[in-house]
Amino acid sequence: xxxxxxxxxxxxxxxxxxxxxxxxxxxxxxxxxxxxxxxxxxxxxxxxxxxxxxxxxxxxxxxxxxxxxxxxxxxxxxxxxxxxxxxxxxxxxxxxxxxxxxxxxxxxxxxxxxxxxxxxxxxxxxxxxxxxxxxxxxxxxxxxxxxxxxxxxxxxxxxxxxxxxxxxxxxxxxxxxxxxxxxxxxxxxxxxxxxxxxxxxxxxxxxxxxxxxxxxxxxxxxxxxxxxxxxxxxxxxxxxxxxxxxxxxxxxxxxxxxxxxxxxxxxxxxxxxxxxxxxxxxxxxxxxxxxxxxxxxxxxxxxxxxxxxxxxxxxxxxxxxxxxxxxxxxxxxxxxxxxxxxxxxxxxxxxxxxxxxxxxxxxxxxxxxxxxxxxxxxxxxxxxxxxxxxxxxxxxxxxxxxxxxxxxxxx
Amino acid sequence: xxxxxxxxxxxxxxxxxxxxxxxxxxxxxxxxxxxxxxxxxxxxxxxxxxxxxxxxxxxxxxxxxxxxxxxxxxxxxxxxxxxxxxx
Numbered sequence: 001x002x003x004x005x006x007x008x009x010x011x012x013x014x015x016x017x018x019x020x021x022x023x024x025x026x027x028x029x030x031x032x033x034x035x036x037x038x039x040x041x042x043x044x045x046x047x048x049x050x051x052x053x054x055x056x057x058x059x060x061x062x063x064x065x066x067x068x069x070x071x072x073x074x075x076x077x078x079x080x081x082x083x084x085x086x087x088x089x090x091x092x093x094x095x096x097x098x099x100x101x102x103x104x105x106x107x108x109x110x111x112x113x114x115x116x117x118x119x120x121x122x123x124x125x126x127x128x129x130x131x132x133x134x135x136x137x138x139x140x141x142x143x144x145x146x147x148x149x150x151x152x153x154x155x156x157x158x159x160x161x162x163x164x165x166x167x168x169x170x171x172x173x174x175x176x177x178x179x180x181x182x183x184x185x186x187x188x189x190x191x192x193x194x195x196x197x198x199x200x201x202x203x204x205x206x207x208x209x210x211x212x213x214x215x216x217x218x219x220x221x222x223x224x225x226x227x228x229x230x231x232x233x234x235x236x237x238x239x240x241x242x243x244x245x246x247x248x249x250x251x252x253x254x255x256x257x258x259x260x261x262x263x264x265x266x267x268x269x270x271x272x273x274x275x276x277x278x279x280x281x282x283x284x285x286x287x288x289x290x291x292x293x294x295x296x297x298x299x300x301x302x303x304x305x306x307x308x309x310x311x312x313x314x315x316x317x318x319x320x321x322x323x324x325x326x327x328x329x330x331x332x333x334x335x336x337x338x339x340x341x342x343x344x345x346x347x348x349x350x351x352x353x354x355x356x357x358x359x360x361x362x363x364x365x366x367x368x369x370x371x372x373x374x375x376x377x378x379x380x381x382x383x384x385x386x387x388x389x390x391x392x393x394x395x396x397x398x399x400x401x402x403x404x405x406x407x408x409x410x411x
Numbered sequence: 412x413x414x415x416x417x418x419x420x421x422x423x424x425x426x427x428x429x430x431x432x433x434x435x436x437x438x439x440x441x442x443x444x445x446x447x448x449x450x451x452x453x454x455x456x457x458x459x460x461x462x463x464x465x466x467x468x469x470x471x472x473x474x475x476x477x478x479x480x481x482x483x484x485x486x487x488x489x490x491x492x493x494x495x496x497x498x
Contacts, residue, residue, distance in 0.1 A: 062430035063448065128463050131455045 004242050007174045008409060010251040011086025011239030013078035016344050017050030017232050017334045026351045029359040030381050034216035035334045036230050041197040048210060048218045049194045050232025050335035069136050070192035072145030075102055078237035079146045079186050086239040099182035100143040100156035101172040103165025103189035105338035108137030109196040142190050154182050162396025165189045166236060166342025167404045171260045173240045188237035191338035199231055208305050220363035221302035221329045222309050222371040229303050230335030236343025253409040255350055259288025265399025272308050277315035277401050284403040294389055295325045297358050299345045301393040302329050303336050313371035328377040329361040342394030352387040353408040412491045417484050424460045428453050439480035464497045
């Protein structure tokens, strides 16, 4: 591979329901601390959700927060944190050579629901519909708000990819770097989904919204007692650079993206397809130039729906059966962060390159035999000694699959 | 509402629109835009807030009356004289 095609992660910014920095997130994942809480949403009885508590005003004025969206605030917080973490000399970065590529599951539902509620208070008089609605709901909003906040004049866009979006954001950034469209990619995924009642109501109507007396036990992928998804908000954004650029400025390299793949099930609106998922993983392995035996840790997508977990476990057994690759699941701690899920799940595992640990999949009290995985890291973290490569799964509705393989960078 | 009450209503709206600004020294004779960060979308918020709180419709060709605090109060006074301050 040409050296300029080697893309590395040099900075990380995140907000998750159980942590607002890489270290805090990692610490809580290793100590088994969930971020799922009771939550109130419009029109519905109380639900459960993964709620973030980052400080919006750390990088935005109150005016910016008022004008913008929650997704924009998530993206701005994570992007600024990533730039700071990367120790970029931001004042001297050529802003026209920076691109912002953010995966989203959906965007605009929050603002549209808010406006419909607002006009309902005025007998549906559309004259009180906000003039801010369009700039808040255009699909590029979260990425565009980042460029406004940081003075970035290079390209920006969001990548709509359902719950495969986190990986898709990274992949878009990687490709733009390889095409030499930009020198720095601010890439990842964001979600503000918990601020719309519609996502909860829809999952409930689908019979796929998790309930549990104890919020921290509600998200239980691969467990017999799982009863659906815990919706979460969050963001996971990385600074991606070409390897020579990173080395030239003496950047700390947190990992190298060595493989990626995306494909489509072409089989159902909502039901996943283990065959296509397995194909996607194999394609990523092939592009990375490694085999399944070279993967140490698989970060699973499983959302705690009945069929979804069975399909992914089937695909994982097919690809990784008989290997030493362990499997874990970050959603068991934070719920399903939608557009941010793939990004946060990768970032929650990235520190394993340094500490050699695989964080647990919590709440696996009674493993579902239909999801049998020999190497599932259940309930307690596992010391792997050394972790060299992570494969991160992220799948979504309409049959969209994404896989990213990240390797520890070694000179 | 009296002129003074209308002034307070407008000031409250401006404080919501520009929460980072200190408006304690607002000069009633000077254009809003010359003494605070206020773009066209913010300006429309003034119109919208008045519409929501007092059901007052301000035609676009009359926006020019909302340039300073003094002209805004003078414009609104006859239109809101029989309207109580919203709770």
